[in-house]
Amino acid sequence: MSTRSLPLRPNLDQLKIQANELHRAHREQQPSAAARIAAHHPEMKQLSPAEVLARTIALADAQLVIAREYGFDSWSTLKHHVELADAVAKLSPHPRFDEAVAAMDAGDLDRLRRLIASDPALVHARTNLEPPYHYFTGATLLHHVAGNPARGRLEGKLPPLPKNSPEIARLLLDAGADVHARTLGPHGGDTMGLLVTSKQASDADVTGPLIDVLLQYGARLDLKSEGALDASLQNHAPRAAEKMIELGAKADVLAAAALGRMDLLRGFFDNEGRLLSRPRRHGQEMADRDAIGLAMLYAYVREQHEAVDDLLEKDGNWNMTGVNNGAALHRAAFAGDLTMVQRLVGKGADTSNRDNPFNSTPLSWADHNKQDAVFQWMREHCRIDLHDAVTFDLRDHVEARLREDPSSVNTRLDHWVIPQGTPLHWAASMNREEAAKILLEKGADPNILAGNGMTPLDVADVDHAAAVRSLLEQHGGKRTAAAKRARARRRPESSVPYRIDEKQRLLQVRQSIDEKEWDTILAVMAEQRLTGLDANGQMTDAVLARIAELDHVTRLELNFSKQITDDGLEHLARMSRLQQLDLSWLPGISDAGVANLTPCDQLESVSLMGTPTGDGAINALTGKRRLRHFKSGNHVTKAGLPLFHQFPAFKIWEGREPAFSLMTFTPEPTSLLLRGSFTNEGLRSLVGLDGLFALNLDHDTLAVTAAGLEPLADLPHLGWLGFDATDEAMPRIAAMPHLRFLMCQDTVAGDEGFVALSRSQSLEYIWGRRCYNLRGRGFSALATMPALRGLSVSCKNVDDEALSTLPRFPALTQLMPMDVPDAGFRHVGRCEQLEALECMYVTDMTDAATAHLAGLSRLTSYRAWTSRITDRSLEVLGRLSSLERLLFENIAGITDAGLAALARLPRLREIELDMLPNVTSEGVASFPAHVRVKSLLS
Incomplete structure (x- = not known):
């Protein structure tokens, strides 16, 4: 299991040094090295650290451990990955590749034909050459025909694959594209392999004709091997599976279930429900119960409800995995399908099943996807294993598991953060003081080593778990030598649970404070009459009730405090002096809770970003004369947008001087960020907001297109815009007469778009970040902009000749030289006006x-x-x-x-x-x- 992440451009010599260091640490009898070896060496999994140290290991063993820590099966596989990175780094992107892909996406055969005619090498060019490397690294134009990966189609950023995709493939093949060429990344494949696993091609119903074209040009398609249909069905590509069956592939019970072919499915069972024909996988027949369980999983993932009902009536192994990851109970928990969760639990599905790449249980999957109803039901009706009980601070389950099996107190479990960690390691990581106390009282070893060589005290240090760290020290917990050295290099952590920014009169809470430390924090707030509090994600409803008693508090930063609910927000109604309030990324609040802000007439800034709030929250804030900055929750609709005409600061321009810079994302004097389901039509209701200076619509889930920007040009003081810009949108943006700042983070726009944008006479700042379709022509065009003072765009695909125009930008004083190579900084150094x-x-x-x-x-x-x-x-x-x-x-x-x-x-x-x-x-x-x-x- 992977416990470390490779650098984007790994160095084999450095990896060899790490293996040598581990080998030497073993010779020096360091227990932490032994723990790492035991956790990752397949032949030493069952050995204690002492037994590992008693063995003689070769350098090859240490190399294997290093490889497995990075998620590779062997040293040779890791070495191959590094060599791949070196090889890919030597390739250069073709300057017109993205233009050709755009023509393919639009189904524009004539444009694609002209591009290839002007440079025939284009059909052999490769893209996706930047790390991290994955299966589509080094893809050619022909690989793109498959629409796999989706490249934004699932989110609606691109239209479906064009119906003339087969003709596009034929054009490329006739131009010399290699039908057998494989992508270069790990687990890469040829075009046929990408096609038969493409949901996008299946959804567009072009899979069958594309398969026919590829076969005509000599592509290979496996129709005979065991599970030939599995990859298609696991990746939601049923049209591929159906075409393969038409061509002669055999549909077994798994395929029948996934396709919802009840006529076929029932034929695999006798009248007693016994399986008549077992599917073969890995060279042998599957057991009946396993086959039935896996077929049900296929059917559930593919939403074949009749097949699911039919199979659940049989005797199956409901803990089977095999469709990407997770058993059926994991998938149901993640989806919030409480009825299915209850059915599976009732049939004996294992609620502690960790057979998935994340080594996590269905309960964890429910928590991760915020499926509160499923989580609560499982907590109340299921056996929660000890590690999960600690993670989620479920004292009753912790005590129950230890009563059932006292020896489980030191049970090890793999986790992607802490390999071979005990419950005490997890308590340290999560700062679960009560759980840690119970574990230590029941005999937990405070110095046991996890598979990363860390003691629980080491983990508590790294995760700033102050309460658990104190407990461990009281119970004889020790640090490893490596942790002591790292600790010595760090500045000693203050025992004070806060720091005060005197300039802002703001108290900032330290990470992972003890609940009792709130007494100290609130006492300091009261004594010094501090006006602001940054809770560092640790506010609770109970503490918020106490904060409300402090009549001098005007600013609350409560973002990421996931424990806050609508009950806690009730206390805000008493804080009439509140001016600045950040409630962003709080999953447990709603419009009803935000309604408690109605009496808070002094509010100047409110953020609900990332919360499940919408029109009701907006309504609660209408009429507040001082409110100048608002970030909405995720559920604003068309009906909510007209309410902003009741925000006085947005309605009438008060004459304040705008204030913003390249690195300012809440510009003055007024700003509005919107997220929700509204469309172009809804945006028209913003016309008349004469006081609005900054509008942020920069999110790829918004259903707003370039045409939706047209009415915004009528906003007389709109000087700052955030938008997920495209080539189509850029001319409209350039035409906005008062626009001074464009936030188009990670825009897909290319040279055409940036050339159009360069016609703006008013733009002073552009923030584009990962705008990888920007090339030399578009960058050079920006040098003609008379007012451009600040620039942040990726120069990954901008050539040196274009970079040389930097000193000619007439007004440039602030620059983020993103992806500029060292040699390119010679042009930056000639920008004499830079401040x-x-x-x-x-x-x-x-x-x-x-x-x-x-x-x-x-x-x-x-x-x-x-x-x-x-x-x-x-x-x-x-x-x-x-x-x-x-x-x-x-x-x-x-x-x-x-x-x-x-x-x-x-x-x-x-x-x-x-x-x-x-x-x-x-x-x-x-x-x-x-x-x-x-x-x-x-």
């Missing part, structure tokens, strides 16, 4: 890139996240006397020595440091007193 550089999404950036920045004499702000720069870069920056603001996050190459170079900057006013593993508290303290230092080192 701010945001080095985000440049993970491969090194000191070579920074060296090009030495001449930026006007640069006042530099921020860098997750890159490969070292102290050498900080030495370069330390000579830029204009710098005033700095940020460095998640950069291992920075040490105290590098910070010392920055401490001498004459104009430096503030610096933020986070996740710098080789920086100590001494390094942080090296800055003079006038520099404001914000440090969250880990």
Whole structure:
């Protein structure tokens, strides 16, 4: 089971070093190494760490463990993956590949024919060349005919596969496309393999004709092997299975069930319900109960209800897996199908079944998908295993499992985060103090090693589980040597459960606080009359009731506090001074709960983003004269949009000066974010909101198209727009007369769209992030924009010639050089007007890139996240006397020595440091007193 993640561009030499280190640690008799080996070596799974240390292991054994920690079966498979990454990295994308795919998606044969005629090599070109690598890495145009993967079709971002897909395939094959060519990634396949597992092709009813075309050109199609139809049926491609049956493939009981072919299905059983013909898999016949159970799973996943009912009347193994992942009980729990859950449990399905890639139970699947009714029913009616009981803090189940089997207190279980972890490891990870106390009282070993070599105390440290950490220390818990070294490198964690931002008068709660620490927090809030609280996702209904007693609180950041319900929101009705309220990503609230904000007339900002709220919440906030910023929940409808005319700040322009920048996502003076089921027609009701400055519609689930933007041009002060832009939408956006900022994150627009956008005379900022269809022509066009001050677009597919236009951007002062290679920074270094550089999404950036920045004499702000720069870069920056603001996050190459170079900057006013593993508290303290230092080192 995978417990570690490979870097996007793995290095085989580094992996060899890790194997050597593990081999040496075993020779040195380190228990943590033994625990890792026992967890991942197939021949040592049943051994204790002591028994592993008593064995002699070869370097090949250590290599196998490293491979398995990264999720590979063997060292050779891991090595092949690294070599694949190296090979793919040498390939270059074809500049017109996306244009050809767009023609295919539109069914435009003439356009595709012209593109291929102008460059015949296009049919052999490959795309999807960036990590992470998957089955579609290195796909050709012919592979795209299959519509697998969906590329947004399931979400409605693209239309269905065109009906002339067979003619498109024939055109490509006639032009020289290789019908046998395989994609390059792990588990890659040829076009036929992609086609017979394509739900999109099946939905568009083009599978059969496409199969015929591919066969005519020599493609291979397996019709004879055991389970030849399985892949099609598991991937919701019934048209492929039907075509294969037509061509001679044999339909067994599993296929009959998946297709809902009751005529075939009943023929596989006698009058007593006994199976007459067993399906064969892996060279042998399946047992009757297994075959029936698996057939029922196929039918359930394919929503063949009559087949499900028929099979459930028979004697089957209802714990079978085999349709991608999960047994039927997992799938029903995840779907919130309580009736099916009850039927399966009644028939003896295993409620503790962890036979799936996530090693999780049906209860966990229900929780993960927020299926509260299923979760509650299973909690009340099913046996919950000890690890789940700890995870979900179910004391009654914890005690019941330990009464049934006291020895289970140290039972190990694989998990994708903690391999071979005990219940105590899980209690530490989740900071379950009560469960940890019970486990320790019942004999849990506080120093047992998990399969990642960590003790429960190590886990508590990593997950900031303060309460459980204290308990473990009281019971003799120890840290491993590796954990001690890591802890020594970190700044000592404060015992105070909060930090105070004096500038904002805001108390920020520390991660994983003890419930009793709220007494201290509330006392400090009252004593210092602090006006703001950031709960760090830990607010509860009970604590919110106590907060409501503090009459000086005007700001509450309660986002991600999943324990809050509508009962807790009732207390907000008493907080009449409340001005700023963030309730985003709270799954347990509704419009009824938000209605408690009706008396809060001082509100200026409210966020309900990611919550199951809608029109009712909007209605509760109408008439509030100060409310200038609102982010809606997920269920706004067409009927709710006219209510914004009753938001005075949105209705009438008050003359405030707009304030925003490239990195500002709540612009002033007014902003509105909308999510829901409304369409183009609904947006027309926003006309007349003369006070609205910023409107965020940038989400791929919204059913708003380019045409829906037309009425927005009539909003007289709309200066900031977020939209999931397309080539069709860009001309309409460019025509908006007052627009100054465009948020089009991860836009699918290409050069055509960006060329159209470049005609805007008013746009000052563009935020595009992963806009991988942007090429040189579109980027060069942006250099003609007279007002463009800030730019954040991916330059992954922008050539160096186009990058060389950067110094010619007439107004550019703020830049995020996303995906710019080190050599490309020589063009950035020639942008003499630059005042701010945001080095985000440049993970491969090194000191070579920074060296090009030495001449930026006007640069006042530099921020860098997750890159490969070292102290050498900080030495370069330390000579830029204009710098005033700095940020460095998640950069291992920075040490105290590098910070010392920055401490001498004459104009430096503030610096933020986070996740710098080789920086100590001494390094942080090296800055003079006038520099404001914000440090969250880990």
